[in-house]
Amino acid sequence: VRPGSRALAISQDRLTEKIFLQGLGLGTAPFAAVEDLTSLEEALVDVGVPAILKARRFGYDGKAQVALDHAGKAAAALSALAGVPAVLEGRVAFTREISIVAARGLSGATVAYDIAENQHREGILLRSRVPAGVEADIARQASAAADAILSALDYVGVIGIEFFVVEEGGGARLLVNEFAPRVHNSGHWTEDACLTSQFENHVRAIAGWPLGATTRHSDVVMTNLIGSDADAWAAIAAEPTAGLHLYGKREARPGRKMGHVNRLGASRSRK
Amino acid sequence: VRPGSRALAISQDRLTEKIFLQGLGLGTAPFAAVEDLTSLEEALVDVGVPAILKARRFGYDGKAQVALDHAGKAAAALSALAGVPAVLEGRVAFTREISIVAARGLSGATVAYDIAENQHREGILLRSRVPAGVEADIARQASAAADAILSALDYVGVIGIEFFVVEEGGGARLLVNEFAPRVHNSGHWTEDACLTSQFENHVRAIAGWPLGATTRHSDVVMTNLIGSDADAWAAIAAEPTAGLHLYGKREARPGRKMGHVNRLGASRSRK
Numbered sequence: 001v002r003p004g005s006r007a008l009a010i011s012q013d014r015l016t017e018k019i020f021l022q023g024l025g026l027g028t029a030p031f032a033a034v035e036d037l038t039s040l041e042e043a044l045v046d047v048g049v050p051a052i053l054k055a056r057r058f059g060y061d062g063k064a065q066v067a068l069d070h071a072g073k074a075a076a077a078l079s080a081l082a083g084v085p086a087v088l089e090g091r092v093a094f095t096r097e098i099s100i101v102a103a104r105g106l107s108g109a110t111v112a113y114d115i116a117e118n119q120h121r122e123g124i125l126l127r128s129r130v131p132a133g134v135e136a137d138i139a140r141q142a143s144a145a146a147d148a149i150l151s152a153l154d155y156v157g158v159i160g161i162e163f164f165v166v167e168e169g170g171g172a173r174l175l176v177n178e179f180a181p182r183v184h185n186s187g188h189w190t191e192d193a194c195l196t197s198q199f200e201n202h203v204r205a206i207a208g209w210p211l212g213a214t215t216r217h218s219d220v221v222m223t224n225l226i227g228s229d230a231d232a233w234a235a236i237a238a239e240p241t242a243g244l245h246l247y248g249k250r251e252a253r254p255g256r257k258m259g260h261v262n263r264l265g266a267s268r269s270r271k
Numbered sequence: 272v273r274p275g276s277r278a279l280a281i282s283q284d285r286l287t288e289k290i291f292l293q294g295l296g297l298g299t300a301p302f303a304a305v306e307d308l309t310s311l312e313e314a315l316v317d318v319g320v321p322a323i324l325k326a327r328r329f330g331y332d333g334k335a336q337v338a339l340d341h342a343g344k345a346a347a348a349l350s351a352l353a354g355v356p357a358v359l360e361g362r363v364a365f366t367r368e369i370s371i372v373a374a375r376g377l378s379g380a381t382v383a384y385d386i387a388e389n390q391h392r393e394g395i396l397l398r399s400r401v402p403a404g405v406e407a408d409i410a411r412q413a414s415a416a417a418d419a420i421l422s423a424l425d426y427v428g429v430i431g432i433e434f435f436v437v438e439e440g441g442g443a444r445l446l447v448n449e450f451a452p453r454v455h456n457s458g459h460w461t462e463d464a465c466l467t468s469q470f471e472n473h474v475r476a477i478a479g480w481p482l483g484a485t486t487r488h489s490d491v492v493m494t495n496l497i498g499s500d501a502d503a504w505a506a507i508a509a510e511p512t513a514g515l516h517l518y519g520k521r522e523a524r525p526g527r528k529m530g531h532v533n534r535l536g537a538s539r540s541r542k
Contacts, residue, residue: 195463195514195535210509217488217538238481243466264466267488267538 002106002206003157007181010153014056015087017178024148027175029164030090040078043088044071050091053077055084065123067091092175094164098132101187102146103158103201106208110150111201113194113214115139116186116222118162124255128186128222130193134172138165141174149179158202160184185224185257192243192262193220219265230258239263273377273477274428278452281424285327286358288449295419298446300435301361311349314359315342321362324348326355336394338362363446365435369403372458373417374429374472377479381421382472384465384485386410387457387493389433395526399457399493401464405443409436412445420450429473431455456495456528463514463533464491490536501529510534 010020018028032043034053044051049071055064066077068088078086097120102112117132118125132139146161162177187198196204196212204211225233230252236244246259281291289299303314305324315322320342326335337348339359349357368391373383388403389396403410417432433448458469467475467483475482496504501523507515517530 192466195512204508209505212508213511215511217535234480237475237483240484240486241466264488 003155003159003181004153007153007155007159011179011181012057014054014059014089014178015085016056018087020152021149021176024145024152026145026148027173029092029175029177032088034078034086034088036083037075037078040074040086040088041071044068044074047088047090052089052091053081053086054089055081055086057084063123092164092166094166094175095172096132096134096165097162097177098134098138098142098165098174099128099160099162099184099186100142100146101158101160101184101190101198102143102150103198103205103211103214104150104155105205105211106156108151109211110147111211111214112143112146113187113190113198114216115142116189118186121226122255124226124257125185125224126226127224128189130189130216130220130222134165138172138174145174145176153181155181157181157205158183158187158198160187162186185260186222188245188260189220189222189262190214190216191245192264193218216268218267221263221265223261223263224257225259225261227252227254227256227258233259236261241265274426274430274452275424278424278426278430282450282452283328285325285330285360285449286356287327289358291423292420292447295416295423297416297419298444300363300446300448303359305349305357305359307354308346308349311345311357311359312342315339315345318359318361323360323362324352324357325360326352326357328355334394363435363437365437365446366443367403367405367436368433368448369405369409369413369436369445370399370431370433370455370457371413371417372429372431372455372461372469373414373421374469374476374482374485375421375426376476376482377427378481379422380482381418382482382485383414383417384458384461384469385487386413387460389457392497393526395497395528396456396495397497398495399460401460401487401491401493405436409443409445416445416447424452426452428452428476429454429458429469431458433457456531457493459516459531460491460493460533461485461487462516463535464489487539489538492534492536494532494534495528496530496532498523498525498527498529504530507532512536 018031030047032046034040051068053066066080097118104110115132116128116130119127161179164175183198191197241264243262281287289302301318303317305311322339324337337351368389375381386403387399387401390398432450435446454469462468512535514533
């Protein structure tokens with residue numbers, strides 16, 4: 001099975017994931033395991049507030065997590081998660097959120113797409129912009145983190161890794177937020193701005209093909225169509241620089257990802 | 272039914288097609304209808320040699336046609352076509368072969384992709400190159416011919432139109448070779464070099480959507496993988512600028528189109 005069960009086992013448990021990332025020497029938000037009220041109260045001392053209490057498993061798009069602004073709300077937060085094993089994460093004062101989509105082939109070769117800068121709304125990815133407004137050193141750090149994670153997992157396939165950019169002592173530093181062992185929403189722009197999309201590279205990887213080039217031919221902004229956003233599909237389809245992707249879901253519930261649109265900007269000259 | 276039965280009726284009969292094109296004031300190779308040896312001998316006088324005797328229906332990729340280099344071979348050519356209704360076409364001394372892929376929407380709006388320059392081998396398209404090495408005036412003539420054909424047919428969908436470029440009296444002129452009422456092999460480069468491919472624009476047209484932009488972001492050469500050419504798929508997949516498309520046909524017979532590859536060149540700057 002590719003990518004392999006280990007990547008899944010680690011990434012589907014927020015605590016295991018953070019311990020794995022720390023073991024690779026990668027920065028994360030401060031965190032502590034939470035089993036009950038006692039451990040949550042200890043965690044609040046270690047991690048501090050503001051913090052976020054997250055279920056260790058089965059959370060995505062901001063689901064199964066509770067913000068904790070002061071320690072007096074510990075019991076209420078715990079009961080909101082119905083007592084499932086959790087992790088308390090310190091809220092990070094980040095300046096930007098970025099992500100990298102990378103792939104590792106059967107031979108161990110890796111490729112990475114350009115860094116995307118992400119904007120969330122109510123815990124859900126709203127927009128990814130490429131190029132991201134980050135310095136070259138930050139992009140190198142993200143790429144190195146991707147290589148470390150892919151290699152440690154002996155991974156085969158496409159991975160998406162989300163980071164916080166934090167300013168510390170005059171320099172910018174990366175903290176890994178989480179990784180997803182699959183094609184990633186923040187990489188959907190590759191469908192329209194690259195010769196080889198993340199989807200093709202995932203299939204190439206797991207089929208043992210050489211990985212395709214991740215060269216980007218155009219600047220691009222990917223915007224998720226969430227809930228009723230998708231009602232505007234006809235107007236979007238008429239935009240001259242828009243690539244529209246609808247998922248065919250029948251019902252547009254609030255917060256539900258119904259599709260996305262890639263809006264291309266300037267083409268990039270290639271040597 | 273879209274594109275509509277009229278486009279099919281005209282384009283599937285080489286004689287009807289040429290009469291239709293002439294009626295629009297578009298240039299074609301000299302031609303004459305052939306029913307039997309008598310009409311073929313008369314046609315040879317009108318059209319001259321060298322010429323090509325083509326079945327009026329069911330010919331593609333150079334099938335069902337016979338070259339006629341001198342009039343003495345008339346009977347042999349006719350029997351090679353087994354007596355089906357035919358058309359004699361004068362062989363055109365062209366300098367280039369080009370094509371345009373265009374689309375017309377339900378509203379009557381038309382779009383066209385950039386002109387491709389085509390190279391055939393044994394009657395089968397081998398390679399399409401974009402940009403084509405033709406002057407702006409030739410591109411305008413091709414685009415105007417596409418508009419005239421689409422409008423006269425009240426067409427809905429994508430069409431492919433092939434032309435010969437001939438030099439006459441110091442200037443270049445276009446002759447229409449034939450048109451195909453569908454997505455066209457010489458437009459397969461649009462899959463990897465444009466935001467909206469010819470396939471998407473065909474679906475948009477027949478579904479009544481606005482047509483997508485035909486802007487090209489990269490230079491490109493499309494090469495058909497004919498017969499055993501497709502055996503090189505693994506090497507092609509490893510090329511950093513190649514988009515590989517295989518059709519999944521089980522048997523690679525000589526002359527059979529097994530796939531194609533789009534090789535991207537420089538990106539184009541867009542304002």
